[in-house]
Amino acid sequence: xxxxxxxxxxxxxxxxxxxxxxARVFYVEEDPRIEAVVDLLPGANCGGCxxxxxxxxxxxxxxxxxxxxxxxxxxxxxxxxxGTFLGYDVTGAEPTLACATCEGGYRAARKYNYSGxxxxxxxxxxxxxxxxxxxxxxxxxxxxxxxxxxAIQMSSATGLxxxxxxxxxxxxxxxxxxxxxxxxxxxxQTKILHWNQYTQCLSPCRQRCPAxxxxxxxxxxxxxxxxxxALLTVKANNPLAIATGRVCPELCGxxxxxxxxxxxxxxxxxxxxxxxxxxxxxxxxxxxVAPDTGHRVAIVGGGPSGLAAAYYLARLGHRVEIFEMMxxxxxxxxxxIPEYRLSEEQxxxxxxxxxxxxxxAHTGVALGKDITIRxxxxxxxxxxxxxxxxxxxxxxxxxxxxLPGIYSGIDYLRRFHTEEEIITxxxxxxxxxxxxxxxxxxxxxxxxxxxxxxxxxxxxxLMEANPHEITDAENEGVTMRCLxxxxxxxxxxxxxxxxxxxxxxxxANPGGMPDVTPIEGSKEIIPCDVVIQAVGQAADLDAIVxxxxxxxxRFSTIDADEETLQTNIPGVFAGGDCFTGPRLLVEAVASGRxxxxxxxxxxxxxxxxxxxxxxxxxxxxxxVDSLTNVKQIATRAVKPMIPVQERIGDxxxxxxxxSEEQCRSEAGRCLNCGIYCYDQDELPxxxxxxxxxxxxxxxxxxxxxxxVAG
Amino acid sequence: MDLVYxxxxxxxxNNILLAQYLGNCPFLGVSKKLETALGMAAAVIFxxxxxxxxxxxxxxxxxxxxxxxFLQTLTFILIIASLVQLVEIIMKKMSRTLYNALGVYLxxxxxxxxxxxxxxxxxxxxxxxxxxxxxxxxxxxxxxxALVLFAGHRERLQxxxxxxxxxxxxxxxxxxxxxxxxxxxxxxxA
Numbered sequence: 001x002x003x004x005x006x007x008x009x010x011x012x013x014x015x016x017x018x019x020x021x022x023a024r025v026f027y028v029e030e031d032p033r034i035e036a037v038v039d040l041l042p043g044a045n046c047g048g049c050x051x052x053x054x055x056x057x058x059x060x061x062x063x064x065x066x067x068x069x070x071x072x073x074x075x076x077x078x079x080x081x082x083g084t085f086l087g088y089d090v091t092g093a094e095p096t097l098a099c100a101t102c103e104g105g106y107r108a109a110r111k112y113n114y115s116g117x118x119x120x121x122x123x124x125x126x127x128x129x130x131x132x133x134x135x136x137x138x139x140x141x142x143x144x145x146x147x148x149x150x151a152i153q154m155s156s157a158t159g160l161x162x163x164x165x166x167x168x169x170x171x172x173x174x175x176x177x178x179x180x181x182x183x184x185x186x187x188x189q190t191k192i193l194h195w196n197q198y199t200q201c202l203s204p205c206r207q208r209c210p211a212x213x214x215x216x217x218x219x220x221x222x223x224x225x226x227x228x229x230a231l232l233t234v235k236a237n238n239p240l241a242i243a244t245g246r247v248c249p250e251l252c253g254x255x256x257x258x259x260x261x262x263x264x265x266x267x268x269x270x271x272x273x274x275x276x277x278x279x280x281x282x283x284x285x286x287x288x289v290a291p292d293t294g295h296r297v298a299i300v301g302g303g304p305s306g307l308a309a310a311y312y313l314a315r316l317g318h319r320v321e322i323f324e325m326m327x328x329x330x331x332x333x334x335x336x337i338p339e340y341r342l343s344e345e346q347x348x349x350x351x352x353x354x355x356x357x358x359x360x361a362h363t364g365v366a367l368g369k370d371i372t373i374r375x376x377x378x379x380x381x382x383x384x385x386x387x388x389x390x391x392x393x394x395x396x397x398x399x400x401x402x403l404p405g406i407y408s409g410i411d412y413l414r415r416f417h418t419e420e421e422i423i424t425x426x427x428x429x430x431x432x433x434x435x436x437x438x439x440x441x442x443x444x445x446x447x448x449x450x451x452x453x454x455x456x457x458x459x460x461x462l463m464e465a466n467p468h469e470i471t472d473a474e475n476e477g478v479t480m481r482c483l484x485x486x487x488x489x490x491x492x493x494x495x496x497x498x499x500x501x502x503x504x505x506x507x508a509n510p511g512g513m514p515d516v517t518p519i520e521g522s523k524e525i526i527p528c529d530v531v532i533q534a535v536g537q538a539a540d541l542d543a544i545v546x547x548x549x550x551x552x553x554r555f556s557t558i559d560a561d562e563e564t565l566q567t568n569i570p571g572v573f574a575g576g577d578c579f580t581g582p583r584l585l586v587e588a589v590a591s592g593r594x595x596x597x598x599x600x601x602x603x604x605x606x607x608x609x610x611x612x613x614x615x616x617x618x619x620x621x622x623x624v625d626s627l628t629n630v631k632q633i634a635t636r637a638v639k640p641m642i643p644v645q646e647r648i649g650d651x652x653x654x655x656x657x658x659s660e661e662q663c664r665s666e667a668g669r670c671l672n673c674g675i676y677c678y679d680q681d682e683l684p685x686x687x688x689x690x691x692x693x694x695x696x697x698x699x700x701x702x703x704x705x706x707x708v709a710g
Numbered sequence: 711m712d713l714v715y716x717x718x719x720x721x722x723x724n725n726i727l728l729a730q731y732l733g734n735c736p737f738l739g740v741s742k743k744l745e746t747a748l749g750m751a752a753a754v755i756f757x758x759x760x761x762x763x764x765x766x767x768x769x770x771x772x773x774x775x776x777x778x779x780f781l782q783t784l785t786f787i788l789i790i791a792s793l794v795q796l797v798e799i800i801m802k803k804m805s806r807t808l809y810n811a812l813g814v815y816l817x818x819x820x821x822x823x824x825x826x827x828x829x830x831x832x833x834x835x836x837x838x839x840x841x842x843x844x845x846x847x848x849x850x851x852x853x854x855x856a857l858v859l860f861a862g863h864r865e866r867l868q869x870x871x872x873x874x875x876x877x878x879x880x881x882x883x884x885x886x887x888x889x890x891x892x893x894x895x896x897x898x899x900a
Contacts, residue, residue, distance in 0.1 A: 004781050007772070011785055015792035022796050026803035119869035145868065 033062045033085070040081045042074045072148075072171045096170040096187035098151070098163050101201045102137035102180075103216070103674040105158035109133070119145075124179045133621070133676045135201045137161070137182055146177030188288045191236050192312050193597045196615035203673035204622045205252035205267065207615060211244075211590040213237045215252055215267055216672050222270055223667035228285050231274040235287060238589050239311040240304055240350040242279060243333050245272030246342045246655070248586050249466045255618065257673055261630050266637035266658070266666050273663040279349045289357060290317035295603040298323060298381040300367045303331020304585050305387035305576025307354045308592025309599070314357035316600050321381075322359060325366035327418070329355075331389055332577070333585055335414045336436065338443045339651035344417065346653075368543025373550070373572055383599045386550075386558060386567070387576040387592065390537035396431070400489030405496035409436040409534030413443065416651075422447060425530035429499050430454040430478075431486055432534035433463035434582075438470065440532045441478040446651055452477070453526060455484040455501060457516060472654065475644050485516060490525060498527040539578045550574075557581055564598045564608045565591070573598055622675050629680035630671065637666035713844050720845050721852040723897060726824050728856050728890040733824025737857060738882055740815070742868075747861035751854025753815040755847065758825045760797065761790045762846030765829040766839070779833075786829050794819055824853050860889060 037058035044054070060066045061082060069079035102108075114123055114130040120142040123129055129138050139159040144152040151167035152174060154160070161174075161183070175183045181199055184190070196202055196212050205215040214233050221230035234241050248268050256264035278285060295318045299306045302324030310320045328334060329351050333342060355361060365371055367388060376384050393408020395401060407423060409432065415422050428444040430437050433456040441452045454473070456463060460482045463470055474480060487500040503522035506514040538556045545552060551559040551568040558574040560566060565573045575591035577583060601608045640656035647654060658666070671678035726732050733754075740750045765786050773779055798816045801809045819825060828849045832842050863885050872881050 003776065004778060007776075007778060007781060008784060008788070011768075011788050015788060019792055019795055019799070022799045026799050028802050117869060118871055122869055142869070 034058045036085060037061055037082055040074075040085060041071055041078055044073045072169055075169070096185040096190065097165055097168045098143075098170065098172075098174050098183050099186040100137060100143075100161055100163070100178075100182045101184070102135065102160060102182045103201055103203075103672060104131065104133055104136040104677045105139065105155075105160040107680065108136045108674070108677045121177075121179045129180070133201075133674065135180065135182065135199060135675060136677075138180065142177045142179070143174035143183055146173045148173060189290065189316060192315060192593065193600065195594070195597070195611045197611065198613040198615050198619060200615070201674045202615065202619065202622070203675075204255035204257060204618065205265075205673075207618050207622060208255040209252045210584065210587045211238045211593070213252075216670060218274070219265070219267070219270060219667040219670040220672065222274060223664055223670070225664065227274055227277050231278055232285060232287065234271055234274060235285075237593065238586070239308055239354060240333075240585070240589055241271060241275035242346050242350045243304065243342055244268070244586050244589065245275045246346070246653075247333065247337060249584060251584075251586075255622075257624060257627060257671055257678055258669060260625065261627050262632045263635040265669055266635055266639075269637045269639055269658045270663050270667055272639075273658050273660070275349075276657045277660075279346070284353060284356065287315060287357075289315050292319070293317040293604070295319065295383075296321070296381045297383045297385065297599055297603065298376045299385045299387065300371075300376075301331065301387035301389055301576070301578075302326075302329035302351075302361060302363070303387060303389050303576060303588065304333055305389075305588040305592040305595070306331065306385065307351065308589040309385050309387065309575070309595045310359045310592075311354045311357065312593050312596035313599060314354070314359050316596065318600070318603065320359045322361040323365045323367065323371060323376075324361060324363045325388075325391075327363050329361055329363060332391075332410075335417050336410055336439070338413060338416065338439050338446075340442065340446065340647070340654050341439070343651075343653055368547050373544070373548040373569065377571070382571060382603045384572045385595050385599060386544075386572065386574040386578060387588070387595070388539060388544075388558075388578045390539045390557075390577045390582055392538045392540045393533070394536035394538055395533055396486060396535060398486060398488045400491055400496075403489050403491040403496045404494065405491075405529055406489060406531045406533070409440045409532055410537060412440050412532050416443065423530060424448060425528075426450050427528040427530070428452045429526055429528040429531045430534060431531065432456065433458075433465060433470075433482075434534060435465045435469055436537075437532075437534035438465045438473045438478075440534055441473050442476055443651075444530075444532070445476055445478065445648055448649065449530075451479070453479045453481060453528070455486065455526075456480070456482045457485045457504065458514065459483060459506060462513075476647055477644075485518060487523065489531060496529055496531065498525045499531055500525050537577070537582050541578075548572075555581060563610055565595045566598060566602070566608070571602065573602075619675060622673075624676075627671075627678065630678070631681045633669050635666060635669065637662045713841065716841060716844055717848040720848040721855065722893065725852045725856055725893050725896075726827060726849045727853050728886070728893040730827065731890075732827035733822050733853060736815075736819075736822055737860065737886070738879065741857055741861040741864055741882075744858065744861045744865060747857045748854075750815045751857050753819055754822065754824065754853050754857075755850040757790075757794060757797065757816070757819050757822075758828050758850040758853075759843065759846050761793055761825050762829055762832055762842060764789055764793055766832055766837075766842045769833045773833075782830065782833055786826060786833075790825060790829065824850070856889070856893075860886060863889070 034055070038055050041054045041058060057066070057071065061068055061070070068083045069076070071078045109132040111127065111130050111132050114126065116122060116126065118140050120138045120140040123138050123140055131138060137160050139154065141154045141161070143161050144154055148171065149167050149169055151164045153162045153164070155162045170185050172185055175185060196207065203216050206212060209215065214236070218230040218233040221227070221233060231241065238244055245268060250268045252267050253264040256267070258264050297313050297318050297320050299310050299320060299322045302322045306322055307329070310322055313320045322329065326335065330347055334344060334347055367386070373384050391410065393410040395406070395408055405425070412423055413436070424447060426449060428441070428449045428451070430441045430452065433454065437454060441454050444452050460480070483504050483506070484501045485504045487502055489496060490498045490500055500523060503519045504516045505519060506516060509515050539558070541552050541556060541558065544550055548569065550572065553559045557580070558567060558578050560574040560579050565575045565579065567574050573595050575595040576588040580587065580591065598608045637658045639658055641654055642652060724730060727737055736750060740746045768785060768789060769782060773782060773785065794816055828846050832845060837845055864882060867881055867885065876884070
């Protein structure tokens with residue numbers, strides 16, 4: 001009886017001693033936190049987090065390589081326990097949920113009938129799938145089969161996967177299972193940092209919009225009356241909805257497939273309605289903000305690009321401060337766009353939206369004079385974004401240029417918003433035909449000029465202003481005189497009395513602006529007392545170049561890397577007009593978000609990853625030349641305008657906002673395009689579908705409570 | 711020549727998994743992916759050779775001389791469990807890469823009946839040292855072979871149309887049964 005007991009106890013004792021010694025001798029220096037975290041994890045060793053078992057997951061969590069909410073089995077409880085232990089704020093860890101980008105479904109065109117193995121991966125082996133669209137969903141449900149949590153259903157109405165936001169844990173098994181790469185894990189951060197890729201399903205309007213707003217999605221929300229969700233979709237890419245809703249020239253509309261059939265959608269009118277809906281409600285929609293990261297970013301220039309960058313950096317959790325040289329924030333849209341197009345009061349709603357995220361603003365501080373890049377870095381800013389715009393109006397170097405009464409366009413417009421005296425006169429001559437020239441001409445009429453003549457060196461078709469600006473200006477009484485080139489300014493007693501011009505002819509010049517040849521003996525003098533030159537803008541960079549050694553291009557813009565917006569000084573980024581030259585408001589907003597992306601990566605990881613397959617040009621398959629099965633519905637979203645008689649002497653907004661009914665009927669005209677596909681009428685019900693947006697995109701209203709941090 | 715017979719019999723004819731049905735739960739658990747199956751197979755081969763060597767020594771030099779064979783199961787469990795622990799500790803220090811590759815599977819092997827079964831079979835057959843090594847190694851290889859083959863099937867099963875009521879473990883068990891039948895064909899060789 002004793003022998004067996006002795007034996008067993010002996011073996012156990014020996015084993016214990018050996019193990020004890022081994023644990024000592026072969027001790028591996030390990031972070032004690034790792035073991036503690038292992039204890040907090042469920043210990044299922046399932047590998048669902050993508051790590052080899054719980055101990056390596058714990059190691060990666062301690063090192064900060066994977067987020068604390070990576071454990072699929074432990075869920076929120078484990079995440080919170082680990083988070084509390086490691087001292088992170090877990091409530092702020094944003095949930096990422098699966099979402100598919102394909103809009104095609106049953107309506108996508110087929111290449112052939114497939115009757116093989118019912119699996120996307122197998123189907124893809126045969127001529128790369130049976131759907132004509134390279135980016136389209138095959139609908140066999142490999143993602144549904146891969147989901148361990150039953151969060152994916154294949155919709156019988158559309159043939160597309162539907163994700164249940166309550167069940168999805170963001171484990172990524174569907175992402176791995178989808179052979180077409182349609183599914184991605186989306187969180188608020190992902191959306192801010194994402195740029196269009198050729199591998200995505202992008203409707204033509206989305207491809208064309210510089211800010212890459214998800215237009216079909218917000219129109220779909222607007223059509224259903226979900227204005228909050230619609231506006232948040234806009235704000236995911238463009239925080240200045242009020243301003244763009246008024247002055248954007250709608251590049252998206254130029255690609256709208258509707259215009260093959262009737263009129264392109266009045267997309268911007270819908271956006272303006274949504275923006276005004278929020279402003280009139282007086283209550284701002286809550287946007288999710290990531291927890292404070294402690295990183296500090298300085299933004300120089302409070303214009304649209306600076307504001308957009310500040311908005312997205314603040315939403316990513318960084319501490320942002322804006323330095324603006326003018327007394328008010330807003331930049332060129334505030335000082336350069338007249339009240340009758342975008343009123344200061346309206347625009348302030350957008351600006352306040354940025355400031356309410358906790359962005360600090362310092363006004364009246366000029367770069368190169370009051371601050372330098374070096375001084376900003378010295379006080380602890382890790383990155384600086386230069387969005388200083390182009391505030392120097394170019395002037396033509398002609399004889400008589402020193403006469404009083406000659407101003408640049410921005411100089412003229414700015415005075416309406418500053419303490420300086422407004423320039424008045426009886427007869428105005430405006431040189432140039434861009435939007436600034438139209439703004440000057442129309443403002444001059446409102447400010448009491450009796451005659452406004454606009455002269456332009458090229459023909460009418462080459463006028464750069466938005467077409468409706470040109471017609472509006474003409475309707476209000478601006479005289480357009482094309483093919484006239486200024487020669488010199490004429491004055492008497494140090495007072496401007498006229499401008500000498502001569503007629504020109506154009507000779508086409510392939511690949512560029514046409515050559516201008518003056519016509520002999522066609523000179524004439526146009527009498528005037530004010531000349532406003534809207535012939536270009538430049539940045540005044542001398543002080544900055546001298547103080548900080550930033551490099552500039554030969555066009556007097558800041559030189560920066562196009563892929564990252566980083567300048568020759570590390571940690572200093574440049575974007576907006578001061579980098580691209582004079583461009584649209586929406587392009588400045590887009591560059592602000594792009595800069596936010598670069599800056600976010602720069603201050604958090606030190607590296608800025610390139611964008612794979614970045615979409616730059618329109619995708620050729622998206623350019624269809626006819627529509628089948630689409631009924632003609634003419635647009636009814638014509639903005640109300642105040643009559644011409646009432647406009648003179650009054651800076652009230654000329655265009656109004658469309659009504660709610662107009663908004664919904666206009667949004668209902670959207671064909672919900674994909675790359676190839678679009679909604680068709682009069683098809684068997686099995687082949688049609690109504691627009692839906694992925695319920696997992698977290699700014700859907702129902703999910704709001706989960707994503708808004710504390 | 712006897713060794714070759716022994717090897718073939720251990721790997722194919724008396725395959726530890728499909729003929730004797732030992733080590734069934736990791737067989738179903740880690741056979742969903744070829745990659746993990748390969749890792750598991752390697753870990754089993756490694757551990758069972760080591761475990762067989764130690765248990766053989768204990769049973770030959772301690773248990774049998776003192777007539778304590780009835781304690782085989784108990785002592786073997788004790789030895790295998792502590793051995794796996796020891797291997798894990800040493801491996802972590804000596805080879806981080808090996809640890810990362812096999813680390814996840816080692817705790818699973820502690821309770822793997824195949825390892826235990828190999829050790830008990832050796833003791834029952836009273837094999838000499840060399841035969842013991844060959845038997846342990848080839849039995850484990852047989853286990854690995856079955857596991858990898860089965861993982862291949864299951865990967866294929868994932869993309870096949872399986873009737874709803876048979877999905878998951880039940881189809882896996884049916885497949886395993888059919889594979890066992892196929893392995894019975896090797897009986898004709900003996």
